[in-house]
Amino acid sequence: MIDVQGLTKSYADVLAVRDLSFAVRDGEILGLVGPNGAGKTTTLRCLVGVIRPSAGTIAVDGHDLATAPLEAKRRLAFIPDEPQLFEYLTVTEHLRFIARLYNVADAEARSAELVRELELTDKQDVFPDGLSRGMKQKLAIACGLLHHPTALVLDEPLTGLDPGAIRRMKDTIRAQAASGVAVLLSSHLLTLVEELCTRILVIHQGRAVAMGTIDEIKSSRPELAGKGLEDVFLALTARQP
Amino acid sequence: MTTLAWLAGVGIRNQLRRRAARLKNPRYALGLLVGLAYFWWIFARPGSPSAAPQTAFSPTVVALAPFGLVLLALWSWIGGSYERSLAFTPAEVDFLFAAPVSRPDLIRFKLLRVQAALLFAVVLIGVLILHGPLPWYCRLIAVWVVLAALNLHQITAALVRIGATERGRAGLRRLGIPLLLVGLVAVAVVWSVATAAGGGSLDAFLTALDRPVPRAALLPFRLVLAPVFAPTGRAFVLALPGALLVLVAQYVWLMRSDAAFEEIAAEAGRARAQRLAALRAGRGLAAPRTKAPRARRLRLPLAPTGHPAVAILWKNLRALIVDLRTSTIVLASVGSAAVAAVIVWSAPSAREGAQGVGALCLMALGVATLFGPRGIRADWRRDLAKAEVLKTWPVGGFSLAAAELGATTLAVALLQYVLLLVAAATLLFGVLPPHEIGPAVAGGAVLLLALPIIDGVLVGIHNAFALLFPAWMAIGAERPGGIEHMGQTILTTVGALALFVIALILPALLAAVVWALLSHVPLAAAAGGALVAIVALAGELVLLIWSLGKLYDRLDPVAAGVAR
Numbered sequence A: 001m002i003d004v005q006g007l008t009k010s011y012a013d014v015l016a017v018r019d020l021s022f023a024v025r026d027g028e029i030l031g032l033v034g035p036n037g038a039g040k041t042t043t044l045r046c047l048v049g050v051i052r053p054s055a056g057t058i059a060v061d062g063h064d065l066a067t068a069p070l071e072a073k074r075r076l077a078f079i080p081d082e083p084q085l086f087e088y089l090t091v092t093e094h095l096r097f098i099a100r101l102y103n104v105a106d107a108e109a110r111s112a113e114l115v116r117e118l119e120l121t122d123k124q125d126v127f128p129d130g131l132s133r134g135m136k137q138k139l140a141i142a143c144g145l146l147h148h149p150t151a152l153v154l155d156e157p158l159t160g161l162d163p164g165a166i167r168r169m170k171d172t173i174r175a176q177a178a179s180g181v182a183v184l185l186s187s188h189l190l191t192l193v194e195e196l197c198t199r200i201l202v203i204h205q206g207r208a209v210a211m212g213t214i215d216e217i218k219s220s221r222p223e224l225a226g227k228g229l230e231d232v233f234l235a236l237t238a239r240q241p
Numbered sequence B: 001m002t003t004l005a006w007l008a009g010v011g012i013r014n015q016l017r018r019r020a021a022r023l024k025n026p027r028y029a030l031g032l033l034v035g036l037a038y039f040w041w042i043f044a045r046p047g048s049p050s051a052a053p054q055t056a057f058s059p060t061v062v063a064l065a066p067f068g069l070v071l072l073a074l075w076s077w078i079g080g081s082y083e084r085s086l087a088f089t090p091a092e093v094d095f096l097f098a099a100p101v102s103r104p105d106l107i108r109f110k111l112l113r114v115q116a117a118l119l120f121a122v123v124l125i126g127v128l129i130l131h132g133p134l135p136w137y138c139r140l141i142a143v144w145v146v147l148a149a150l151n152l153h154q155i156t157a158a159l160v161r162i163g164a165t166e167r168g169r170a171g172l173r174r175l176g177i178p179l180l181l182v183g184l185v186a187v188a189v190v191w192s193v194a195t196a197a198g199g200g201s202l203d204a205f206l207t208a209l210d211r212p213v214p215r216a217a218l219l220p221f222r223l224v225l226a227p228v229f230a231p232t233g234r235a236f237v238l239a240l241p242g243a244l245l246v247l248v249a250q251y252v253w254l255m256r257s258d259a260a261f262e263e264i265a266a267e268a269g270r271a272r273a274q275r276l277a278a279l280r281a282g283r284g285l286a287a288p289r290t291k292a293p294r295a296r297r298l299r300l301p302l303a304p305t306g307h308p309a310v311a312i313l314w315k316n317l318r319a320l321i322v323d324l325r326t327s328t329i330v331l332a333s334v335g336s337a338a339v340a341a342v343i344v345w346s347a348p349s350a351r352e353g354a355q356g357v358g359a360l361c362l363m364a365l366g367v368a369t370l371f372g373p374r375g376i377r378a379d380w381r382r383d384l385a386k387a388e389v390l391k392t393w394p395v396g397g398f399s400l401a402a403a404e405l406g407a408t409t410l411a412v413a414l415l416q417y418v419l420l421l422v423a424a425a426t427l428l429f430g431v432l433p434p435h436e437i438g439p440a441v442a443g444g445a446v447l448l449l450a451l452p453i454i455d456g457v458l459v460g461i462h463n464a465f466a467l468l469f470p471a472w473m474a475i476g477a478e479r480p481g482g483i484e485h486m487g488q489t490i491l492t493t494v495g496a497l498a499l500f501v502i503a504l505i506l507p508a509l510l511a512a513v514v515w516a517l518l519s520h521v522p523l524a525a526a527a528g529g530a531l532v533a534i535v536a537l538a539g540e541l542v543l544l545i546w547s548l549g550k551l552y553d554r555l556d557p558v559a560a561g562v563a564r
Helices: A040-047 A068-074 A091-101 A107-117 A133-145 A163-178 A188-195 A212-219 A229-236 B001-020 B026-044 B059-078 B092-095 B103-113 B115-129 B134-167 B170-196 B202-209 B211-219 B220-231 B232-267 B272-280 B309-323 B325-346 B349-375 B380-390 B397-428 B433-466 B483-517 B522-553
Strands: A002-011 A014-024 A031-033 A055-060 A076-079 A151-155 A181-185 A199-204 A207-212
Touching: A002 A040, A014 A040, A014 A055, A014 A181, A014 A199, A014 A207, A014 B380, A014 B397, A031 A040, A031 A163, A031 A188, A040 A151, A040 A181, A055 A068, A068 A076, A076 A133, A076 A188, A076 B103, A091 A107, A091 A133, A091 A163, A091 B309, A107 A133, A133 A163, A151 A163, A163 A181, A163 A188, A181 A188, A199 A229, A207 A212, A212 A229, B001 B115, B026 B483, B059 B134, B059 B202, B059 B220, B059 B325, B092 B134, B103 B115, B103 B134, B134 B220, B134 B232, B170 B211, B170 B232, B170 B522, B202 B211, B211 B220, B220 B232, B220 B309, B309 B380, B309 B397, B325 B349, B349 B433, B349 B483, B380 B397, B380 B433, B433 B483, B433 B522
Parallel strands: A031 A181, A031 A199, A076 A151, A151 A181
Antiparallel strands: A002 A014, A002 A055, A199 A207
């Protein structure tokens, strides 16, 4: 479970995220949506420990990211929109490296399973510069899932994937949630969010403007009744005069 | 082509504007001042050897320069990296390759775009380094002709090599006639040198170069260099047409090679997408890889469980192994062996030859100690570019810091140990008198213990700079240029050495105290003093690692500018 309370992040005179509170329960897929500059990336970076919040608390499975960062991080996996791979490690070596970093006892079997699932079998001895964008994304996903995380944070997970891989990625996300993993998915693809997510958190100008299932959000705004997610999103994030 | 010329011009102008705008930041302005001061000190200060007015270049320099240029040209064919010569940026690939632009125009665009870097080098060489009898503007023109010709030659070599690679045997056959000609000239030059009277001396070599065949072979190189060495303005004007003729001939060759490249590309019929992917991956216009690149065979074992920091050390060692090219090892080994052979050969006796080699190794050890931790960068200086991932790893600050410093420290220490071993082998056996062997062995043992700690401290200081002032350091694959970056490099290098000297104060004081206390037993005083100094320095290293861990934990990659 990911529990966020009063998350605030400011840079000099810019308030990127303001007093954001939400929780992602085990087995749930929460969609994080918002226009460009809404504070999604900042929120994700705070959640996975890349940057420190200016205020508020973040807990992963009850472990506070500020006071017990290693315990929290051991349970987390972050898959950024742009795969961050090491140009001097092969596919197999990336997995070996991540296995040791997270102390994965069943690393060999788990790696083989992921490599097969993500169709990286014939690329195992290849460096990242020999991989296509989609393959790099798959490797980043394999690295993220290797240590059986209980909280999964994904930023635009479908970027660069071909249709087949998109289908498998969606299945993987669903399977992770079904196995009890708390999934937070940030994406501009509203159809993906609508298709996969249990609940949606809409943020705008650093604030949460709506949270719940699509039906709950619609019912809270009578003027949105009968409209699709795209219209709901645009109405919620319309610029205030 | 007009659009591409405009694009190249605007690109150069904006690059200069961006550099100028960056100077508003005090650290870049300070860097520029230090960089300029460095050049002034080296080349222009009163009393500097390079600032002394020259009436004419020495005949030896004039005679050897064409040969030097030949070597540079040859390097383009043998070992030069053609990827860089033909590299286009991803934006250029996306916009220009998709546009209706012919490949010759692309090559011309590339030539225009490289002029900014070329002009910087021209100013540097023409104004700051060369102090010939010519007016400064003549020197600039002369140096530009040489560098432009060399650049054209590099690109031509790149295209021909790509062509040969793509066409396989057919490509090699295409290279047959030029290779045969070059081979014949090389044989003629070697034969001339070998049969010259008084073989072995520089004079004999110069005489050999002046024989008809080598002279004819070197003619294009002499022509292109003639304006640089012209003793008068009139001589410059007379020499310039010859140099320009070579430049034009080189340009024509390049364009003809380009036509061949088009033909080759059509014959090969490879997917253009693959080429674009190669370009996007920064491999220039190189032939698309038919096989995915395979890992180097040297494996490093890593158990899946255990302390996670070991994984980071393993990763960085792996980076060093992958970076270490076989050609580098071969060149370094052959070069070192050649230098050692020259020293031994020119020494009056074998003993003195061995002494010379040993002394050289000790000097190299000093250089490796001072500059190795700066030059080898398998640590945060490389990893911080991926801070977005690093910060998610479940590794504590202290462990992470120790692991990050580990690989570079080990690599420098390994290099030092090799040098120390060679120095010991050459100095201990037959060179040092028997009564000096004991103290020398003891000194070597102290160095064995102390060197990794010294390296760790220096690597730690450089990493502290990376964490504190990431904008001053080259982070990741970034290789910033310009005088301001050179100034920043000087500042950080001097700063690191100054901090290192400060770090040595406490160990030195403690060693002095021990020495004073045990002075009645000189051996114990020396051993005790050294041991205490090493322990104190090790303590400082632990403190440094701890501080680096804290610093890293507090680092905000976004605010520091190392993450998007």
